Amino acid sequence: xxxxxxxxxxxxxxxxxxxxxxxxxxxxxxxxxxxxxxxxxxxxxxxxxxxxxxxxxxxxxxxxxxxxxxxxxxxxxxxxxxxxxxxxxxxxxxxxxxxxxxxxxxxxxxxxxxxxxxxxxxxxxx
Numbered sequence: 594x595x596x597x598x599x600x601x602x603x604x605x606x607x608x609x610x611x612x613x614x615x616x617x618x619x620x621x622x623x624x625x626x627x628x629x630x631x632x633x634x635x636x637x638x639x640x641x642x643x644x645x646x647x648x649x650x651x652x653x654x655x656x657x658x659x660x661x662x663x664x665x666x667x668x669x670x671x672x673x674x675x676x677x678x679x680x681x682x683x684x685x686x687x688x689x690x691x692x693x694x695x696x697x698x699x700x701x702x703x704x705x706x707x708x709x710x711x712x713x714x715x716x717x718x719x
Contacts, residue, residue: 594618601658604651605629613655616719621659625714626651627706636707641678644710645685665718671699672712
């Protein structure tokens with residue numbers, strides 16, 4: 594198997610030495626996304642709902658570029674700045690994943706890149 598780099602301008606460019614996603618065989622490993630608007634390169638200001646929606650749209654764009662979709666996501670890891678916002682994040686998250694949501698871990702972290710409220714990474718089928 595070969596390692597294929599996935600990249601799209603419909604999601605924020607990597608802000609460090611990493612790829613938006615890597616395909617290994619039939620599995621996609623999508624780097625953690627933060628609420629950056631790919632059109633402006635700026636952090637989307639707002640509450641946890643607004644930031645979560647932007648993150649999930651970014652993830653969807655990367656998955657689409659790889660020929661996959663949110664329906665093919667097997668596992669997510671959600672990093673929250675404040676677990677008090679879990680319920681509100683979860684309401685938005687549920688809209689994107691529907692009836693068969695992926696496995697998930699959610700953790701509170703001391704700090705996230707650019708001081709955002711949420712970051713999500715995924716593993717998906719290709």
